[in-house]
Amino acid sequence: MPIYEFLCKDCKERFTRLILPGREDEEEEVTCPKCGGKNTQVVPSAFSSSTSSVGGVSCAPSG
Numbered sequence: 001m002p003i004y005e006f007l008c009k010d011c012k013e014r015f016t017r018l019i020l021p022g023r024e025d026e027e028e029e030v031t032c033p034k035c036g037g038k039n040t041q042v043v044p045s046a047f048s049s050s051t052s053s054v055g056g057v058s059c060a061p062s063g
């Protein structure tokens with residue numbers, strides 16, 4: 001499932017968004033779920049150490 005991670009440059013909120021295939025090229029208006037700002041950017045998939053996760057998702061197998 002193509003899930004992209006976004007970072008809000010306003011409140012530094014990180015969230016994930018499901019991008020439908022074929023619309024990756026289009027720059028959709030991804031708004032921050034926290035502050036509602038549109039100043040977001042795609043975060044390159046990287047293994048970041050989750051030290052403090054507030055209500056985040058854990059590494060669970062999708063079934």
Ligand SMILES: [Zn+2]
Nearest residue numbers: 008011032035
């Ligand atoms: Zn924000």
